Amino acid sequence: MPAGERTQPALWTILTPKWRGALARLRQERSGSRARLLLVTITGLAFWSAIFGVAYRVLSYIQRVPDIGELLAGKVLAGVLLAFLTILLLSNIITALSTFFLARDLDLLVAAPVGGTRLYLAKLAETAVHSSWMVALLALPILTAYGMVFAGGPLFPLVAIAALVPYLILPAVVGTVITVLLVNVFPARRTRELLTLLGLGALAAVVLFLRFMRPEQLARPEGFQNFVDYLVALRTPTSPLFPSEWAAEMLMNWLLQVSDPMPVVRLWGAAAVALAVGVLVHRRLFRLGYSKAQEGAERKLRRRVRGPLDDLLRLLPPAKREFLLKDMRLFFRDNSQWSQLILLTVLLIIYIFNIRSLPIHSGERIPFSLVTIISFLNLGLAGFVLAAVAARFIFPGVSLEGRQMWLLRSSPLDPRAMLWSKYWIGTIPLLVLALAITVLTNWLLQVSEFMMAVSVATILLYTLAVSALALTFGVFYPQFGTENAAQIPTSFGGVVYMMASLCLLAVVIMIEAVPVTAYLRSWQRGEPAILTPELFAAGAAVVIILGAATIVPLRLGVRRIEQMEF
Amino acid sequence: MIRLTGLVKRYGKFTAVDGVDLEVPRGELFGLLGPNGAGKTTTIRMIAGILRPTAGTVEVGGFNVQRQPLEAKHRMGYIPDRPFVYDKLTGGEFLRFAAALYGQDGPVVERRIDELLDLFELTQWKNELTESYSHGMRQKLIISGALVHRPDVIVVDEPMVGLDPKSARLLKDLFRQFVDRGGTVLMSTHTLEVAEQMCDRIAIVYRGRIAAHGTMSELREQTASGDLSLEALFLKLTGGLGDHQLDAVLEA
Numbered sequence: 001m002p003a004g005e006r007t008q009p010a011l012w013t014i015l016t017p018k019w020r021g022a023l024a025r026l027r028q029e030r031s032g033s034r035a036r037l038l039l040v041t042i043t044g045l046a047f048w049s050a051i052f053g054v055a056y057r058v059l060s061y062i063q064r065v066p067d068i069g070e071l072l073a074g075k076v077l078a079g080v081l082l083a084f085l086t087i088l089l090l091s092n093i094i095t096a097l098s099t100f101f102l103a104r105d106l107d108l109l110v111a112a113p114v115g116g117t118r119l120y121l122a123k124l125a126e127t128a129v130h131s132s133w134m135v136a137l138l139a140l141p142i143l144t145a146y147g148m149v150f151a152g153g154p155l156f157p158l159v160a161i162a163a164l165v166p167y168l169i170l171p172a173v174v175g176t177v178i179t180v181l182l183v184n185v186f187p188a189r190r191t192r193e194l195l196t197l198l199g200l201g202a203l204a205a206v207v208l209f210l211r212f213m214r215p216e217q218l219a220r221p222e223g224f225q226n227f228v229d230y231l232v233a234l235r236t237p238t239s240p241l242f243p244s245e246w247a248a249e250m251l252m253n254w255l256l257q258v259s260d261p262m263p264v265v266r267l268w269g270a271a272a273v274a275l276a277v278g279v280l281v282h283r284r285l286f287r288l289g290y291s292k293a294q295e296g297a298e299r300k301l302r303r304r305v306r307g308p309l310d311d312l313l314r315l316l317p318p319a320k321r322e323f324l325l326k327d328m329r330l331f332f333r334d335n336s337q338w339s340q341l342i343l344l345t346v347l348l349i350i351y352i353f354n355i356r357s358l359p360i361h362s363g364e365r366i367p368f369s370l371v372t373i374i375s376f377l378n379l380g381l382a383g384f385v386l387a388a389v390a391a392r393f394i395f396p397g398v399s400l401e402g403r404q405m406w407l408l409r410s411s412p413l414d415p416r417a418m419l420w421s422k423y424w425i426g427t428i429p430l431l432v433l434a435l436a437i438t439v440l441t442n443w444l445l446q447v448s449e450f451m452m453a454v455s456v457a458t459i460l461l462y463t464l465a466v467s468a469l470a471l472t473f474g475v476f477y478p479q480f481g482t483e484n485a486a487q488i489p490t491s492f493g494g495v496v497y498m499m500a501s502l503c504l505l506a507v508v509i510m511i512e513a514v515p516v517t518a519y520l521r522s523w524q525r526g527e528p529a530i531l532t533p534e535l536f537a538a539g540a541a542v543v544i545i546l547g548a549a550t551i552v553p554l555r556l557g558v559r560r561i562e563q564m565e566f
Numbered sequence: 567m568i569r570l571t572g573l574v575k576r577y578g579k580f581t582a583v584d585g586v587d588l589e590v591p592r593g594e595l596f597g598l599l600g601p602n603g604a605g606k607t608t609t610i611r612m613i614a615g616i617l618r619p620t621a622g623t624v625e626v627g628g629f630n631v632q633r634q635p636l637e638a639k640h641r642m643g644y645i646p647d648r649p650f651v652y653d654k655l656t657g658g659e660f661l662r663f664a665a666a667l668y669g670q671d672g673p674v675v676e677r678r679i680d681e682l683l684d685l686f687e688l689t690q691w692k693n694e695l696t697e698s699y700s701h702g703m704r705q706k707l708i709i710s711g712a713l714v715h716r717p718d719v720i721v722v723d724e725p726m727v728g729l730d731p732k733s734a735r736l737l738k739d740l741f742r743q744f745v746d747r748g749g750t751v752l753m754s755t756h757t758l759e760v761a762e763q764m765c766d767r768i769a770i771v772y773r774g775r776i777a778a779h780g781t782m783s784e785l786r787e788q789t790a791s792g793d794l795s796l797e798a799l800f801l802k803l804t805g806g807l808g809d810h811q812l813d814a815v816l817e818a
Binding site for chain 2: 317319323330333334405406408414563565
């Protein structure tokens, strides 16, 4: 009998291909273009500095509010962590679908003598790292700001890690358990129903999140009968059963030097129990689900993409027409892609609902400067939504060609034509969306005609730029080996793209803010509205920057794709 | 029809293809034979325009694949070793797309698609998503895709992988008739029987270089191998079987 018959590979051994792969990618990245590395570093630092700067200023302000400053800071932290928790849960469910049921290493691992618990822990670790690294990076500058404003001391980073580890494990375990259960009901490859459920789950999560936050209540102390009621509302945990609240309590207890072990016990206890439940569910249901996951390939088409669009496309040369049709067919037939439209709709409804709920025109006299600030904030928010939509739908474009690239590269299709086709097929719907949300929200805000014109022009130009950035970052950071399209936007390249597009947005808004506000102020005072040289200069700067942000990335993308080897 | 001159491909310090010179004329079925990792697929992918050579040139139909890629590719059909196709397209849609990439559409293409699907017994699967196809069916689909635009040259990497005996025979006959009508086929394989039965001339590739090339009898002459079989000849050129290694593995 071979000596190793009863022994199992260590968890670390099972994970070897993952961490070795990550190290190899890092080495490749380092040995790649220095300009690219520099760009990524600068963008990352700028983004983190911006988050840290905003968090530090807000916290410094809150801390100085007499009596309730510390309570408010705790509330804000709990709210931020709750928002992260919903993102983590969704991200873990989507990632777990790949890591547990679609990954290419599964055949090898399931066929090897690896026990259920070890396989679960290895895949859980992979899922948690994939889903959480972005949130962890985002939390870093925010927690640093907390540590600095409230003088957390040199041990605060360790306390933060001790709070974040169970906080990240919990949604990962819940995500994997939900996925294992759902795949046992619906085969993983027949994900239409699964993802529709996910979409509805996300909708419910967001509604619950808003309900738990009740931000309007805290922003209006006059709504409470007396100050004691307001204090009680501040002291009461808004979501006492969620790990975000326990993690926030644990961190605030350290920062405010309160000795209460309960949040620590709750966090770590819940993580241990969740892990045990996860192992149990996996042992019972994984093998069955994995077997079902192999059986779900679709055969018959439900419907064809035909109609007036098809006739319109007939005007194009065959290669361009069929390329566009192919992209549309793949999008609407791939459930993991079209179902993201559900999430997009939820996001838009909440966005418009929030704009509508703002008390700007409710009869109270609001300072003119506040209305202008809100108009610019709205521009920023619309830009953020568009950048996120481009990350979801345009960034993965080239990655999705992946293994079929042999066909495109061996054919006489010009790589430029391919990139342009991908650019316009993503940009045209995005332009329509940009126009719709900007006009609608500005109409709800009752902004002046001038502000409407500025917003529309800016957002249209920004959309052109952000589409080009998404496509080009997708070319430079392709995910050809991915099993799940929904994971592509949360890859390293996707995050770098988001940072770059948000930095661009911030630059544009900063250039426009001062001259536009000055113009609006003179218009408000009834003075003759003159288009000042500053205004012209700002407009020209924005057009040049956004024009360059459109043309330069597209050119780089074409050059890169021509040099790419598969 | 295909001319490789001083073709080199390096990946960092590793040289996968090391100065290959080759000419395959019109009306010939040429085989690249070699062990795994010899550089066959890299050579084929450079001819197809998917990989860029580190040095040297590739010409197809008189056009340089690097400098006049569109003209060269118009004349070529490429069949890769792994049949990756778009999962969410039907077989019919895939072939229509493949034809469109070469600028072809309309009733002529539709008729051609039906002919090819009929030939490879895929007609009943025409309107089904390729994600439900078996490996062999996908292989037959990409072979159809390479033929749909009526190329002059077919470049094919391991054509028989995944095919059942009937389809393999069909493909052999198809390639033979294609070259008899003036077409050119360059195929790579590591299956000796396939090379011996199908190819007019063979090149044995070893460690990125052409160790020998010619007809079977020319190869025997070049290597002074008498009437050795292709297998014995191949092993002689590529380093033998290593019986002592087999013993070591089996006795472990």
